Amino acid sequence: MTDFSFEIIAQDGRGRAGLFHTPHGILETPLFAPVGTQATVKALTPAQLRELGASLVLANAYHLYLRPGDAQIAQLGGLHKFMDWPGPLLTDSGGFQLFSLATQREVDADGVTFRSHLDGTLHRLTPEKAMGIQENLGADIVMTLDECAEPYNRDYNQRALERTHAWARRCLEAKTRADQALFGIVQGGVFPDLRRESAEFVAALGTSGIAIGGLSVGEAKEETLATLELLDAALPTDRPRYLMGVGAPGDLLEAIARGVDLFDSVLPTRLARNDAALTRRGRMNLRWAALADDSGPLDPDCSCYTCTHFSRAYLRHLIVGREMLSATLLSIHNLRLLIDFTREIRQAILIGQLAGTIERLREGLARGEHPT
Amino acid sequence: MTDFSFEIIAQDGRGRAGLFHTPHGILETPLFAPVGTQATVKALTPAQLRELGASLVLANAYHLYLRPGDAQIAQLGGLHKFMDWPGPLLTDSGGFQLFSLATQREVDADGVTFRSHLDGTLHRLTPEKAMGIQENLGADIVMTLDECAEPYNRDYNQRALERTHAWARRCLEAKTRADQALFGIVQGGVFPDLRRESAEFVAALGTSGIAIGGLSVGEAKEETLATLELLDAALPTDRPRYLMGVGAPGDLLEAIARGVDLFDSVLPTRLARNDAALTRRGRMNLRWAALADDSGPLDPDCSCYTCTHFSRAYLRHLIVGREMLSATLLSIHNLRLLIDFTREIRQAILIGQLAGTIERLREGLARGEHPT
Numbered sequence: 001m002t003d004f005s006f007e008i009i010a011q012d013g014r015g016r017a018g019l020f021h022t023p024h025g026i027l028e029t030p031l032f033a034p035v036g037t038q039a040t041v042k043a044l045t046p047a048q049l050r051e052l053g054a055s056l057v058l059a060n061a062y063h064l065y066l067r068p069g070d071a072q073i074a075q076l077g078g079l080h081k082f083m084d085w086p087g088p089l090l091t092d093s094g095g096f097q098l099f100s101l102a103t104q105r106e107v108d109a110d111g112v113t114f115r116s117h118l119d120g121t122l123h124r125l126t127p128e129k130a131m132g133i134q135e136n137l138g139a140d141i142v143m144t145l146d147e148c149a150e151p152y153n154r155d156y157n158q159r160a161l162e163r164t165h166a167w168a169r170r171c172l173e174a175k176t177r178a179d180q181a182l183f184g185i186v187q188g189g190v191f192p193d194l195r196r197e198s199a200e201f202v203a204a205l206g207t208s209g210i211a212i213g214g215l216s217v218g219e220a221k222e223e224t225l226a227t228l229e230l231l232d233a234a235l236p237t238d239r240p241r242y243l244m245g246v247g248a249p250g251d252l253l254e255a256i257a258r259g260v261d262l263f264d265s266v267l268p269t270r271l272a273r274n275d276a277a278l279t280r281r282g283r284m285n286l287r288w289a290a291l292a293d294d295s296g297p298l299d300p301d302c303s304c305y306t307c308t309h310f311s312r313a314y315l316r317h318l319i320v321g322r323e324m325l326s327a328t329l330l331s332i333h334n335l336r337l338l339i340d341f342t343r344e345i346r347q348a349i350l351i352g353q354l355a356g357t358i359e360r361l362r363e364g365l366a367r368g369e370h371p372t
Numbered sequence: 373m374t375d376f377s378f379e380i381i382a383q384d385g386r387g388r389a390g391l392f393h394t395p396h397g398i399l400e401t402p403l404f405a406p407v408g409t410q411a412t413v414k415a416l417t418p419a420q421l422r423e424l425g426a427s428l429v430l431a432n433a434y435h436l437y438l439r440p441g442d443a444q445i446a447q448l449g450g451l452h453k454f455m456d457w458p459g460p461l462l463t464d465s466g467g468f469q470l471f472s473l474a475t476q477r478e479v480d481a482d483g484v485t486f487r488s489h490l491d492g493t494l495h496r497l498t499p500e501k502a503m504g505i506q507e508n509l510g511a512d513i514v515m516t517l518d519e520c521a522e523p524y525n526r527d528y529n530q531r532a533l534e535r536t537h538a539w540a541r542r543c544l545e546a547k548t549r550a551d552q553a554l555f556g557i558v559q560g561g562v563f564p565d566l567r568r569e570s571a572e573f574v575a576a577l578g579t580s581g582i583a584i585g586g587l588s589v590g591e592a593k594e595e596t597l598a599t600l601e602l603l604d605a606a607l608p609t610d611r612p613r614y615l616m617g618v619g620a621p622g623d624l625l626e627a628i629a630r631g632v633d634l635f636d637s638v639l640p641t642r643l644a645r646n647d648a649a650l651t652r653r654g655r656m657n658l659r660w661a662a663l664a665d666d667s668g669p670l671d672p673d674c675s676c677y678t679c680t681h682f683s684r685a686y687l688r689h690l691i692v693g694r695e696m697l698s699a700t701l702l703s704i705h706n707l708r709l710l711i712d713f714t715r716e717i718r719q720a721i722l723i724g725q726l727a728g729t730i731e732r733l734r735e736g737l738a739r740g741e742h743p744t
Contacts, residue, residue, distance in 0.1 A: 038689070038690075038695055039686075039689065040690060040693075040695050042695065043696045043697065044697070045697065045701070046681070047677065047681075048417075067689070068664060068685070072685070075665060076665070076667050076683060076685050076686075077667070082686055084681045292440060292444065295448050305417070309418070309419075309456045311454070313440070313444070313448055314411075314456075317410070317411065317439070317440045318410075318412060320439065320440070321439060323414065325412045325415065327696060328415075328696075328700070
């Protein structure tokens with residue numbers, strides 16, 4: 001049996017600093033994981049990803065099932081080898097994409113029938129199939145199949161939750177690989193009773209980790225925070241907690257202060273491809289004309305390759321000239337910023353300075369110094 | 373006075389292995405130089421460029437004059453700093469782009485009036501202006517302003533040659549920076565008497581190096597080779613010879629065997645963005661469906677990052693998924709291939725094995741093993 005133990009080495013307030021063991025290395029939490037949807041973190045080589053400090057990397061089972069096919073990847077030696085990522089990998093189950101990307105879908109108790117967003121072909125995903133795909137891919141961490149409902153529709157959330165729980169049980173039963181950790185997913189929209197019910201169900205299921213789904217999907221910020229506080233109290237403390245799809249620095253900060261350990265989001269790389277940088281003092285639009293003669297670094301507080309080698313003027317020049325290098329350099333910075341930012345909060349937990357650090361980081365972000 | 377000396381350390385047949393001194397390092401010739409048109413070799417960081425073995429890098433004065441402006445780059449500390457290339461740089465004068473890219477142009481004895489391909493604004497380039505732009509950029513090697521005529525139009529070539537020679541003289545007179553080497557450019561189309569006249573003129577001008585322009589621009593291959601042979605005999609042997617815009621492996625090989633030392637071309641990076649790889653056994657189209665389950669390296673004879681870390685199946689997956697990483701990985705390979713290929717010929721010259729090596733490389737390329 002593989003070691004997927006999770007040790008909390010320090011706690012400060014509700015924040016936790018932990019070590020999560022996986023077959024491809026130990027993860028220091030809290031951590032932010034870059035997303036490599038199609039088995040590539042867009043515009044970056046794995047060497048660049050390692051250099052900027054990435055540890056856990058995500059890939060999407062839905063995309064890889066459709067193209068090039070999970071069986072194909074298995075035959076080529078699995079996802080780690082395919083995308084040349086020697087560290088820990090996580091695949092989601094495809095649940096979120098079914099409800100956000102697939103062009104047509106019909107949900108029944110047994111699973112989901114959907115049309116591919118690529119070519120309209122008909123496919124069927126069940127809990128057993130979702131596990132089969134993820135076992136073919138071979139990531140260290142795999143997810144149960146869930147149904148992501150609109151946050152404010154109570155009836156839909158209630159029905160979806162029943163299915164999500166039944167599917168989670170079937171995923172656990174279908175799981176065969178001992179070298180993969182399964183994470184159950186808590187759903188329930190903005191409804192405290194549903195969230196509590198889901199937390200209890202997933203906790204009892206006994207998966208190696210617990211994910212929080214259906215947050216930061218359009219609900220009011222106070223409801224996000226209230227839900228995180230409710231879950232912090234309701235969830236067992238001995239397993240890593242993963243808030244899916246959240247990557248804005250301000251959101252990371254509030255969630256870590258409420259007991260969350262893992263994060264992923266396409267935000268940093270998507271912003272990079274849209275000429276925007278994340279900094280500790282708000283976002284920055286690199287197209288800004290005033291930057292044309294700015295010889296300073298993108299972010300003077302950052303030690304990434306981009307910030308130590310290039311000027312804002314050069315980055316703007318690349319953007320205006322539609323050069324691909326701008327996406328690469330901004331992705332390097334944005335990912336490093338989030339990884340460093342999360343690491344800074346981890347350090348604060350280790351030395352018992354969480355509250356002051358959160359306050360300082362929150363104020364910095366609120367300053368919004370940059371042109372956006 | 374800066375040291376721009378050129379030592380030929382070995383000669384075999386007509387092939388030369390040399391050392392060309394520049395303020396930013398010693399260049400081992402023959403060599404192939406990647407092109408960074410807009411102060412970036414497309415899809416690559418300077419760190420990746422260094423790792424793949426690049427020495428001399430090109431940038432285009434025409435593009436940088438239009439955007440972001442050569443004065444802007446001077447103010448930001450010059451081109452080396454702007455694009456973070458610590459090694460030798462070369463800028464062309466803009467001549468070639470005036471005749472291939474500008475949307476309108478009127479040539480007179482004094483210079484060229486043209487419209488920008490970016491926004492149609494009117495500009496004027498003279499020999500003095502071309503030198504001013506290149507001095508602002510600050511590359512190690514700069515070029516005289518020339519006029520590139522259609523290879524088979526004798527009248528036009530004769531008139532263009534007169535202007536090219538007069539402009540070369542004015543460039544030399546306008547030159548003020550001692551830390552830049554000026555290269556004169558031989559023109560004359562496919563006409564032996566014009567080429568000989570031009571070679572004699574440029575040789576007598578006494579520039580630090582001599583470029584060959586207007587070749588591989590549509591003329592028959594035998595005429596390219598005949599012109600190179602004529603120039604090899606007509607040009608002084610004590611200065612580096614630079615064949616502009618040539619980068620196909622088969623063309624490099626024939627030109628090195630006829631006494632050429634320097635090459636540049638957008639071919640390797642442009643092919644990379646169009647899913648094609650250069651190999652010693654012909655070109656390869658990575659979109660090919662048969663590669664979908666090919667676990668082998670792109671090119672088993674190559675030791676670049678791409679060939680040592682990824683399968684053909686993965687590269688094809690990136691291309692089919694329109695992932696930017698494919699352009700990066702194929703650019704790394706294509707540039708490394710040309711740099712290694714040129715270095716292999718250099719080594720052959722050093723050990724007196726040029727003829728056999730040329731024969732072997734020529735045969736390999738002719739095999740054309742790959743699907744194109």
